[in-house]
Amino acid sequence: MKKQILLAINSEISLDVINKIKKMFGGKISHSKLYVTLDGITAEEAEHVLNYLKNVVDFEIDMDLNYFTDEELMGFDFFYCTGQRKPDTGIRFIDFEFKMNGNASFDYTNFCPKCKKGLKQISPFVVKGLSKKYAAKKFVSPFWAYWIVSSEFMEKIQQHNISGVEFWELLNYKGEASKTNFQMKPARILQNVLDLKYVKFPKDCNCINQRVGIPDTTVRLHREAKNILLDFNELYEHNSSNLTGMYIISKKLLKIFIEEGIRPHWDIDIIPVEFV
Ligand SMILES: [Zn+2]
Structure with a gap:
């Protein structure tokens, strides 16, 4: 299973932080001032990323969708x-x-x-x-x-x-x-x-x-x-x-x-x- 997670951002998120998350998983990341979407992320990677983000950004999880891989x-x-x-x-x-x-x-x-x-x-x-x-x-x-x-x-x-x-x-x-x-x-x-x-x-x-x-x-x-x-x-x-x-x-x-x-x-x- 992979995940698509949508985060609503309540504080500012810097490009440095985005780049850091990018390196933490193999899927895709898209972002705006208000939202960050992590897609193609495993549950393990997500835990990692969210734990890191908790300390640097104020956010809420808006959507957490599980989906099956092609295999x-x-x-x-x-x-x-x-x-x-x-x-x-x-x-x-x-x-x-x-x-x-x-x-x-x-x-x-x-x-x-x-x-x-x-x-x-x-x-x-x-x-x-x-x-x-x-x-x-x-x-x-x-x-x-x-x-x-x-x-x-x-x-x-x-x-x-x-x-x-x-x-x-x-x-x-x-x-x-x-x-x-x-x-x-x-x-x-x-x-x-x-x-x-x-x-x-x-x-x-x-x-x-x-x-x-x-x-x-x-x-x-x-x-x-x-x-x-x-x-x-x-x-x-x-x-x-x-x-x-x-x-x-x-x-x-x-x-x-x-x-x-x-x-x-x-x-x-x-x-x-x-x-x-
Ligand atoms: Zn009707």
Whole structure:
């Protein structure tokens, strides 16, 4: 396991101190006046660094996240994947409307205006033009919900016979399909797969859209689910922080991501699945 630790800094932190910490562990450090992030740090190294910092800086631990290394991930067969870790696409990429019936790509039957969940995509997205920056990327996930891949990455996935995947066109306002990018979409939605004993339910809204809180370290699915999972799957439930479904991917698909230089934790969020 490695850690990502976010420290809120209450006093001044000098560059000397930053440079000193840099030498104390092998991961990455980023810093501003108010925050220091230590990423890719082991528990042992973290103890070391924090003990040192205690004496020189006034700080609080804002976040302490544990995550699996690539090697550790290979010990699992399936993973919960929300997409990019830091989505670099936004509302301009997909012309997305929260207003009722505001976007013809969606069926609004189960949409809840309060929690903004329950949209069902029924036809290809009309995008406001793909800027070169986005079109060149292998994989982007606007809203952590919709997966957009480059045509090269799509071909790679097709070559490996990944099951459960559909590729939908992306249209411009003239109705013309993009040649460079496609939407990667799960072919079906699985119900009664997530073990609801292990997840918390947000209480802010009680509409019909079942929303769950996912723990940081592992996601638990029913043992029987292992037989029906494909390489790419969408769960019926919705993560409380996501707008649409939750995706489960196989190790085979994860390996393609890694081969293509898309790294777990750094580029995409990956949480191993446990079967219970
Ligand atoms: Zn709701």
